[in-house]
Amino acid sequence: MELEQATERAEALRQLINKYNYQYYVLDEPSKTDHEYDLLMRELIDIETEFPELITPNSPTQRVGVSPVSALKEVKHLLPMLSLANAFNEDEMQAFYKRIKEKLSLDSIVFSGETKFDGLAVNILYENGFLITAATRGDGSVGEDVTHNIRTIQQLPLKLIGDNIPQLIEVRGEVVMTHKGFAKLNDRQRQKGEKIFANPRNAAAGSLRQLDSRVTAQRPLSFFTYGIGDYKGDMDLTSHTEILRQLQQWGLPVSSETKRLDGIEACQHFYAEIGAIRSELAHDIDGVVFKVNDIAQQRKLGFVSRAPRWAIAYKFPPLEEITQLLDIEIQVGRTGALTPVARLSPVNVAGVTVTNATLHNIDEIKRKDIKIGDWVYVRRAGDVIPEVVAVIKEKRANVSEFVMPDICPVCGSDVVRQEGEAVFRCIGGLSCSAQNIQAIIHFASRKAMNIDGLGDKLIIQLNESGLISTVADLYSLSTEQLADLDRMGSKSAENLIVALDKSKETTLERFIYALGIREVGEATARTLAKKYKSLELIEEATTDELETISDIGPIVALNIHSFFQQKHNLEIIERLLLVGIHWGHEKDETELRLNGMSFVLTGSLQKMTREEAKQRLLSLGAKVTGSVSKKTNYVIYGENAGSKYEKAVELGVTTLNEESFIKMIEK
Ligand code: IVH
Numbered sequence: 001m002e003l004e005q006a007t008e009r010a011e012a013l014r015q016l017i018n019k020y021n022y023q024y025y026v027l028d029e030p031s032k033t034d035h036e037y038d039l040l041m042r043e044l045i046d047i048e049t050e051f052p053e054l055i056t057p058n059s060p061t062q063r064v065g066v067s068p069v070s071a072l073k074e075v076k077h078l079l080p081m082l083s084l085a086n087a088f089n090e091d092e093m094q095a096f097y098k099r100i101k102e103k104l105s106l107d108s109i110v111f112s113g114e115t116k117f118d119g120l121a122v123n124i125l126y127e128n129g130f131l132i133t134a135a136t137r138g139d140g141s142v143g144e145d146v147t148h149n150i151r152t153i154q155q156l157p158l159k160l161i162g163d164n165i166p167q168l169i170e171v172r173g174e175v176v177m178t179h180k181g182f183a184k185l186n187d188r189q190r191q192k193g194e195k196i197f198a199n200p201r202n203a204a205a206g207s208l209r210q211l212d213s214r215v216t217a218q219r220p221l222s223f224f225t226y227g228i229g230d231y232k233g234d235m236d237l238t239s240h241t242e243i244l245r246q247l248q249q250w251g252l253p254v255s256s257e258t259k260r261l262d263g264i265e266a267c268q269h270f271y272a273e274i275g276a277i278r279s280e281l282a283h284d285i286d287g288v289v290f291k292v293n294d295i296a297q298q299r300k301l302g303f304v305s306r307a308p309r310w311a312i313a314y315k316f317p318p319l320e321e322i323t324q325l326l327d328i329e330i331q332v333g334r335t336g337a338l339t340p341v342a343r344l345s346p347v348n349v350a351g352v353t354v355t356n357a358t359l360h361n362i363d364e365i366k367r368k369d370i371k372i373g374d375w376v377y378v379r380r381a382g383d384v385i386p387e388v389v390a391v392i393k394e395k396r397a398n399v400s401e402f403v404m405p406d407i408c409p410v411c412g413s414d415v416v417r418q419e420g421e422a423v424f425r426c427i428g429g430l431s432c433s434a435q436n437i438q439a440i441i442h443f444a445s446r447k448a449m450n451i452d453g454l455g456d457k458l459i460i461q462l463n464e465s466g467l468i469s470t471v472a473d474l475y476s477l478s479t480e481q482l483a484d485l486d487r488m489g490s491k492s493a494e495n496l497i498v499a500l501d502k503s504k505e506t507t508l509e510r511f512i513y514a515l516g517i518r519e520v521g522e523a524t525a526r527t528l529a530k531k532y533k534s535l536e537l538i539e540e541a542t543t544d545e546l547e548t549i550s551d552i553g554p555i556v557a558l559n560i561h562s563f564f565q566q567k568h569n570l571e572i573i574e575r576l577l578l579v580g581i582h583w584g585h586e587k588d589e590t591e592l593r594l595n596g597m598s599f600v601l602t603g604s605l606q607k608m609t610r611e612e613a614k615q616r617l618l619s620l621g622a623k624v625t626g627s628v629s630k631k632t633n634y635v636i637y638g639e640n641a642g643s644k645y646e647k648a649v650e651l652g653v654t655t656l657n658e659e660s661f662i663k664m665i666e667k
Helices: 005-027 033-051 090-104 179-191 201-207 242-249 264-280 295-301 360-366 433-444 456-464 471-476 479-485 489-505 508-514 520-531 537-541 542-549 554-565 567-578 610-619 645-650 658-665
Strands: 074-076 085-087 110-117 120-127 130-136 143-145 168-177 222-233 256-264 285-292 311-315 322-332 337-349 352-359 375-381 385-393 424-426 598-602 623-625 634-637 655-656
Touching: 033 567, 033 645, 074 311, 085 090, 090 264, 090 311, 090 508, 110 222, 110 242, 110 264, 120 201, 130 143, 168 179, 168 201, 168 645, 179 201, 201 322, 242 256, 242 295, 256 264, 256 645, 264 285, 285 295, 285 567, 322 433, 337 375, 352 479, 352 610, 433 520, 471 567, 479 489, 508 520, 508 537, 508 567, 542 554, 554 623, 598 610, 598 655, 610 623, 610 658, 634 658, 645 655, 655 658
Parallel strands: 085 311, 352 385, 598 623, 598 634, 634 655
Antiparallel strands: 074 143, 110 256, 110 285, 120 130, 120 168, 168 222, 285 311, 322 337, 322 375, 337 352, 337 424, 375 385
């Protein structure tokens, strides 16, 4: 590609990527798949790698820094960041309303109602539309420079879009972490044996104050804009709702739970409305905020100490309460993991009675120093399972230590803990009824035995009615037994029997995958089937032998080996084979048509995605690589193919368009 062409393409790609980001994060209306987005991003990275002089600081590729900062510098806000007065009940709300009506000599007032985000306030300075600095609230006048971390938040534009962009503007809002992101982050931390965050707010705070933006980039942070500070330039906006709309049009994320409210009753109503959906929101809120909507009225009202007279936060009850931990019981999950669950003295947490809370695993019980009989903080958030956050040590009396059982409380099999793992597991596998239902669901699923019409609900129904307890029982079901079930007619019963029969003809790799051996996904199942070509040989393989296979590490090797050491598992496999489950011989790798050939895919294909093309090639034994060299056999090019195509021509590598490629693979 020529420099001129690359310059144009890079700029076009940046605009497209920014547009799709805006649609995805701000409008919540994605118009492209993740894959299509990734391809554009990849193309931009490729161009910027080839022409580094084209990189701009605000390119979407430049969100994450290359090295940590040495300390967080101080930043002075142009206008101080204020706090909010609180109301905790209806009387206090009424008093607030009365006060401002009197001051303004009005009978009724219009407000902007919004949620009060439970995160960290951040002030972001945009100059001529470009994100220049971002700082925490600090003491209200001076905060800490977190620009490097704020830039990693995909939702935030590095350059504002649209019209009327002021010369300078301070954008204010809150950084939060969603419940889902928080749960995932803590799971990851747990696996790595690293610090567990007590709540999303702490996790967001810890992530925002990182010196290394590469760490922050891995943290699921979100941002909501709720106002502005200082600005220079014409802004013809007369109300808070207009300001929010304008901010959104510039590409900044504004919460959709925002409403113009006429009078106090509308405010009370809004408070109840948001209270009712509080637990369904993706992130924590601790109240709602009411702001006098008219900017001229706001000016008249002014400030008291460091809070505006024109706004108030009407708080919700906290999501954390104190209660006593009565006992610790064990639950067995679908992979056999034993999870300790706290039985609590019933406590009302923000409107819901909580009696159980997860304790995750034994290490977490130790880390939090939790003992039976302790008084604890319990936290409930969204639809996440309530959690024991911490112990109140001062209240400790008559407590006892929790001990992990060494046999499964459900099936009596041994409980083991693998090296480096936090969880204890029941090794009962398919014969443990706790693990069964999930194991059966997996067994019947599309990529496994592909039993048409056998969904989760039916499996649970079959199990509850005593017809199946292991996967092997599926094949002894009769049409009559099925037809007797609620909501099942004789036609569906027949169809299911046909589907079960059909599933008996399968492949070795599907069968291995269907067994649900821990950490043996489709890819590992395929590798095993290709390597051993027979179930007996896989059953007999030692861990040392398994470990020699590339892609199989010591843990997976142990999982496979111990699975086939369990008598129950072998019995079930034998029953499955006796009812007639069978497969043909695996093709030898050298029989595959494109064995050993090396392919590169470039540009966008029309009849299939690049991923699909890649999968087809892999199934024919070919290798697919990312860059063109003399060793490449073929370069397949689609529309807008760039430097890889040119490189192929230069090196004399055979190039194929999509049509010829399809002919080749369908031969
Ligand atoms: S407005 C002039 N709106 O609450 C008023 N603040 O107690 C300044 N907060 O530091 C704040 N959600 O971090 C405003 N929708 C919202 C808010 C909000 C959360 C936080 C903010 C501020 C604190 C004040």
